[in-house]
Amino acid sequence: MPVGIEIRPSAAAGNCAPRSRRVALWFVAATAAAQLTCAAQAPPASASPQGRFVVVLDAAHGGDDTGGRLANGAPEKNFTLGFSVRLRSLLTARGIQVLTLRESDTGIDANHRAELANHANAQACLSLHASESGSGTHLFISSLPSPARAGDKNAPQPARFAAWKTAQAAWVPRSLALAGVLNSALQHAGMTVTLGRAAMPGVDSMACPAVAVEIAPERNAAQQTTAELDNADYQARVAAALAAALLEWRADAWQSEVH
Amino acid sequence: MIPRHQRIIVSVLLAASLLMGVVLWQLRDRAHQRLMAGEDSAPTRAPEVAPAEQATLLVASDADNTLFSQVRLLPLPSDPGARARAVLGKLLEIYSTPDALHPAPGGAGSVTQVFLLPAVGEKDPQHPDAQLAVVNLSGAFVASHPSGLETETLTVLSICGTLHANLPRVTQVRFLVDGAQHSTLAGHADLTRTYLAAEAVPTEGSHP
Numbered sequence: 526m527p528v529g530i531e532i533r534p535s536a537a538a539g540n541c542a543p544r545s546r547r548v549a550l551w552f553v554a555a556t557a558a559a560q561l562t563c564a565a566q567a568p569p570a571s572a573s574p575q576g577r578f579v580v581v582l583d584a585a586h587g588g589d590d591t592g593g594r595l596a597n598g599a600p601e602k603n604f605t606l607g608f609s610v611r612l613r614s615l616l617t618a619r620g621i622q623v624l625t626l627r628e629s630d631t632g633i634d635a636n637h638r639a640e641l642a643n644h645a646n647a648q649a650c651l652s653l654h655a656s657e658s659g660s661g662t663h664l665f666i667s668s669l670p671s672p673a674r675a676g677d678k679n680a681p682q683p684a685r686f687a688a689w690k691t692a693q694a695a696w697v698p699r700s701l702a703l704a705g706v707l708n709s710a711l712q713h714a715g716m717t718v719t720l721g722r723a724a725m726p727g728v729d730s731m732a733c734p735a736v737a738v739e740i741a742p743e744r745n746a747a748q749q750t751t752a753e754l755d756n757a758d759y760q761a762r763v764a765a766a767l768a769a770a771l772l773e774w775r776a777d778a779w780q781s782e783v784h
Numbered sequence: 785m786i787p788r789h790q791r792i793i794v795s796v797l798l799a800a801s802l803l804m805g806v807v808l809w810q811l812r813d814r815a816h817q818r819l820m821a822g823e824d825s826a827p828t829r830a831p832e833v834a835p836a837e838q839a840t841l842l843v844a845s846d847a848d849n850t851l852f853s854q855v856r857l858l859p860l861p862s863d864p865g866a867r868a869r870a871v872l873g874k875l876l877e878i879y880s881t882p883d884a885l886h887p888a889p890g891g892a893g894s895v896t897q898v899f900l901l902p903a904v905g906e907k908d909p910q911h912p913d914a915q916l917a918v919v920n921l922s923g924a925f926v927a928s929h930p931s932g933l934e935t936e937t938l939t940v941l942s943i944c945g946t947l948h949a950n951l952p953r954v955t956q957v958r959f960l961v962d963g964a965q966h967s968t969l970a971g972h973a974d975l976t977r978t979y980l981a982a983e984a985v986p987t988e989g990s991h992p
Contacts, residue, residue: 592971593931601931601971654972656932658887659846663934668983719849723937724974726967739933748847 578775579622581642581650581733584609588632596657596742597755602630604655608740608760612653615768621775635727639692643732648778649703649771650735652728655754660744661717662763664704665737667729668722671697692732699734703774707736710770714762717743738767834859841875842945844886844938851942853949854878864951868898868917871950872943876925879939886938887930894925896962898947903956904978914955916978917947923962929970936973948981957981 584605586592592601606627613623624645626638633641642650656663669691687695704720711718728735740763743752752759836857843854858874860867873892878884880891903914929939944957959966959975966975 586971590971654933656930656934658930658932658935659849663849665933665937719934721849721934721937723933723972724977724979725933725972726974726976729974737933741932741934744847 576779577622578778579624579645579647580616580771581645581647582609582613582616582623582625583638583642583650583652583727584625584627585652585654585737587627587630590632592654593656595655595754597753599755601655604740604754605653606630608655608764609653611760612651612764612767615764616771619768619772621771636689636730638727639689639730642735643692643730645733647733649774650728650731650733651767652725652735652737654737654739656739656741657754659719659739659741660748661719661741662711663719663721663739663741664707664711665721665723665725665739666700666704667693667697667735668724669694669697669729671695687732689730691729693729693735696732696734700736703734704736706774706777707738707767707770710766710773711763714766714769716763716766834861836860839871839874840946840949841871841878842942842949843875843878844942846886846935846938849934849938851938851945865898865900868900868919868947868951868954869895871946872898872919875942875946886935886942888925888935888939889928890922890925894922896920896922900951900954905956908955911953911955913953915951915953916956916958917951917954917981918958918960919943919947920960920963926961926966926969931970931972933972936969936971940969940973940975940979944979944981944983954981 584602586600586602586605588602590602592605594600595604606629609625609627613625616623624641624647626641627633672694693700708718708720723737725737728737740754740760742750742754743759744750754760837860839856839858839860841854841856842851844851856874858870860870872895876888876890876894877892879886879888897920899918899920901916901918903911903916908914929936940959947954947957957979959969961975969975
């Protein structure tokens with residue numbers, strides 16, 4: 526139960542000051558007390574079970590940086606932008622606040638991408654990629670070593686001020702958990718998923734649970750392509766699975782905050 | 785009647801001409817002998833082929849995003865730098881074959897040099913003589929490498945793992961492209977950082 530804080534003017538001030546000044550002092554003190562009471566009654570936004578939940582979608586490449594070349598000759602930057610818009614629509618429809626780092630064919634520096642993501646104070650950051658190699662969806666998290674291992678009390682804890690190039694290190698356990706949720710949802714949707722760790726400029730500087738999602742053509746056991754990247758149905762299935770995973774991630778986040 | 789002094793001058797000039805002719809003949813002989821001596825110092829024996837030794841290659845597979853070890857018999861030079869280059873050359877030669885599990889064009893010539901230096905950073909008591917390998921890749925290899933997070937990461941990790949498997953003192957790996965620092969391999973895998981080689985060596989068939 527919230528407890529109000531009462532502030533009274535000091536006895537010395539009340540006795541020594543003239544009446545008009547005593548009223549002014551009482552008013553100031555009462556205002557301060559009211560503000561503090563309100564602050565004590567209102568829980569911080571992040572502690573709310575229905576609190577702020579933001580997802581950052583980073584459509585990789587753009588501008589002069591075309592990325593890879595897909596089978597139909599289209600550059601990777603076009604695919605990532607289109608998929609980002611598709612996924613944003615699905616997430617917004619589910620009540621999730623989305624910040625897209627790229628809305629058009631513009632080049633954004635890897636450091637600037639990380640700056641934008643970090644300012645958003647997001648609960649999930651997805652870096653979207655596409656490739657013709659491999660099959661299904663590849664999930665990558667940063668290969669930076671986690672500074673604190675579970676159960677190791679002597680291990681160094683994440684610092685308040687992190688080095689820019691290794692800011693993601695403190696978030697690696699959360700990124701692993703997010704990758705696990707994404708992996709489950711994609712596999713549940715019947716897709717091939719491979720997990721890995723990589724050194725990625727931009728993602729390594731993000732201070733949020735971050736996963737790079739690389740979408741490759743769907744192939745069967747004989748390595749025959751069953752769905753190309755430009756297949757709209759395939760894209761929709763991947764996007765739906767990612768949206769379902771992020772909904773679960775939000776539910777987990779709220780549940781852990783309640784506990 | 786020719787004056788006496790003119791006869792003396794003509795005689796002296798004639799004697800000087802004969803003397804100069806003799807000297808020139810001797811100089812020509814000496815130059816010829818020097819040329820012949822130079823030809824004698826040219827190598828006449830064919831270079832010896834290094835004996836074949838076992839080399840462990842960590843080969844990547846795009847299908848399941850794994851590295852698996854392959855043992856090959858290769859003629860390996862004794863010099864560690866040349867040895868590292870020969871092993872990596874074989875690895876990239878496998879990737880350039882048409883039926884490769886991890887296709888990457890370029891072949892054995894994609895690794896221009898491998899420099900071995902003392903490792904940087906804090907000294908590891910377990911590896912006091914740890915080394916940093918600087919792998920200089922050719923620009924043509926980087927330009928033609930398939931783009932993608934998975935494929936680029938597998939190439940980098942298989943190079944790091946293969947180096948550590950054959951030269952255990954190599955604990956750190958850095959990359960150059962045509963002798964200069966390069967941001968990424970083909971747009972994704974970071975080439976500006978120092979990779980820890982031991983972390984790239986997976987258990988059999990595991991994901992990197």
